[in-house]
Amino acid sequence: MVSYFIADLHLSDERPDIVRAFLRFLDEQAPHADALYILGDLFEVWVGDDLLSDTAIKVADALQALNQQGLPIYYICGNRDFLIRQDYLNRSGMTALADETIIDLYGRKTMLLHGDILCTADTDYQRFRKIVHHKWVQWCFLHLSQKRRRRIAANMRAKSKARNSQKSDAIMDVTLDEVSKRFDQHQLDWMIHGHTHRPAIHQPCADTTEKKRIVLGDWYEQRSILSVSVDNFDLAGSKL
Ligand code: LP5
Ligand code: MN
Numbered sequence: 643m644v645s646y647f648i649a650d651l652h653l654s655d656e657r658p659d660i661v662r663a664f665l666r667f668l669d670e671q672a673p674h675a676d677a678l679y680i681l682g683d684l685f686e687v688w689v690g691d692d693l694l695s696d697t698a699i700k701v702a703d704a705l706q707a708l709n710q711q712g713l714p715i716y717y718i719c720g721n722r723d724f725l726i727r728q729d730y731l732n733r734s735g736m737t738a739l740a741d742e743t744i745i746d747l748y749g750r751k752t753m754l755l756h757g758d759i760l761c762t763a764d765t766d767y768q769r770f771r772k773i774v775h776h777k778w779v780q781w782c783f784l785h786l787s788q789k790r791r792r793r794i795a796a797n798m799r800a801k802s803k804a805r806n807s808q809k810s811d812a813i814m815d816v817t818l819d820e821v822s823k824r825f826d827q828h829q830l831d832w833m834i835h836g837h838t839h840r841p842a843i844h845q846p847c848a849d850t851t852e853k854k855r856i857v858l859g860d861w862y863e864q865r866s867i868l869s870v871s872v873d874n875f876d877l878a879g880s881k882l
Contacts, residue, residue: 649836650860682720682756709735757837760816
């Protein structure tokens with residue numbers, strides 16, 4: 643049997659090709675799995691469970707149908723969709739996991755996370771993250787009108803894009819000390835995350851090739867799916 647891991651699909655009404663690719667994955671591959679783990683940024687942006695796009699509705703229906711057939715679907719929020727709440731999780735049959743979750747993955751002690759929390763050299767972003775993760779900031783934001791929420795989110799996206807274009811690749815990647823700290827502290831075998839859009843399999847410890855940090859890719863230009871079974875794993879990119 644197999645478990646699937648995906649992240650950074652950035653689904654929206656503006657990219658029906660990615661939505662179709664995801665629905666096809668749910669229809670053709672996912673039904674045969676033990677579990678599906680979505681490690682954040684399933685949506686391009688999320689401004690409240692009361693503001694569902696056509697895409698969000700279609701995706702919830704498809705996920706719910708799969709969950710009803712018995713597939714456990716787990717969700718860790720990303721830096722774009724951290725405002726997803728229990729309403730939408732219920733509607734889509736997803737179970738939320740904590741920002742940093744450790745699971746037993748067929749005998750491998752594995753930490754799952756979106757990945758943004760590891761990017762500590764990006765002090766600009768970490769400051770932003772701290773603010774928008776404040777409970778009361780979120781409460782205030784979610785009580786604004788739909789129009790204002792949309793406008794603020796669009797503003798943040800524009801600012802983020804502008805700032806990202808000035809940041810170096812190194813700043814926007816994970817800090818290796820943060821990775822090592824977690825491997826040591828929890829005696830991890832594996833870590834799986836997304837966010838950086840740099841799909842790869844890294845060996846985080848010099849003294850062993852058994853330990854791995856697997857980085858999932860985004861779905862902007864191609865699909866990126868990690869399949870893991872008892873004795874195998876594969877990080878595959880394929881056409882949308
Ligand atoms: O997303 P990506 O990959 O492009 O860049 C991320 C970091 N940027 C972000 C910001 C998001 O893109 C925008 C999120 C919208 C959320 C909608 C809900 C809003 C809720 C608000 C209140 C609860 O995550 C980027 C990193 C990059 O990853 C790589 O790791 O570098 O970080 C930044 O760009 C940090 C910037 O400092 C963010 C600036 C945002 C502007 C804040 C000003 C507020 C303007 C609105 C007035 C209220
Ligand atoms: Mn992200």
